[in-house]
Amino acid sequence: MPDVPIVMVSWHLAFNSPRGRERETDEILAFADKMNKRAAFIGGGDCNEYPHPAGESVPPIDWTSPEITDRTHMMHRTNPGPDGTRVSCTYTDETLLAAGLHDPARYAAHTLGRPNALNATAGRGKPNQGGPRRIDRHYNDPWTINAVIDVVVIDTSDFSDHDAVKVVYSRARFAEALRRDIAPQPPYDLTV
Structure with missing residues (x-):
């Protein structure tokens, strides 16, 4: 392997605070900034919020649904929208993707034809919180994402x-x- 630093970060973002997750995401970006000094970046963990809906297989939660009865959870995972309705927090995903990082599960699903990479990772048995969702995610720099050959939700x-979530890499492509x-x-397009 080439003698290049690999910045690896694992996280468990705040379960109870949209503002807390925003601050934590901004700290993750400080590590990702090392890409500008030719370091590789691989990070992931429990984001405790939802992916941006672009490219996802599960539709966003309808927070007005009568099935959503856990009001505390709703406050932990949403922000007020312009019309006063609640909107799912997606700051972490949007920010990391906008900074040029890539989600290996989306890459595996849309580039490698592995749709199961987008399977939910939490929330089963919790319809009162919106049901199964993909809140555990990984992110790669724009070079190492090309080395991903599979993503498996175990x-x-x-x-x-x-x-x-297991991300599998090709050793040769990683080098x-x-x-x-x-x-x-290129940066992920959040409009698709």
């Missing part, structure tokens, strides 16, 4: 309320990405 319901011998992926 059922860990025997011992956790969150499933594990090319570290040398930056392959073109970086």
Whole structure:
């Protein structure tokens, strides 16, 4: 492997505060900024909020649904919209993608034809909170995303309320990405 720093970050963002997750996401960006010094970036964890709906297989939660009865959870996971309705928090996903990072699950689903990469990772058995959602996510720099060959959501319901997410890389492509011998992926388009 090339002698290139790889910044690896694991996180568990605040479950109870949209503002707290925004601050934490901004701290993650400080690590991702090392990409500008030729370091690779791989990070992931429990984002405790939702992915931006672009490219997702599960529609956003309808917070006006009578099935959503956990009002405290709703306040933890939403912001007020312009018309006063509640809108799902997606700051982490939107910010990391806008900064040029890439979601390996979206890449696997849309580039590699692996739609199960977008499976929900938490929320099963909780229809009063919006049901199963993909809140556990990883992010890669625009070079190493090209080395992803699969993303697998592993059922860990025997011992956790969150499933594990395994990102599989090609060693050869990863080495090319570290040398930056392959073109970086363009920023993710949140309009698709």
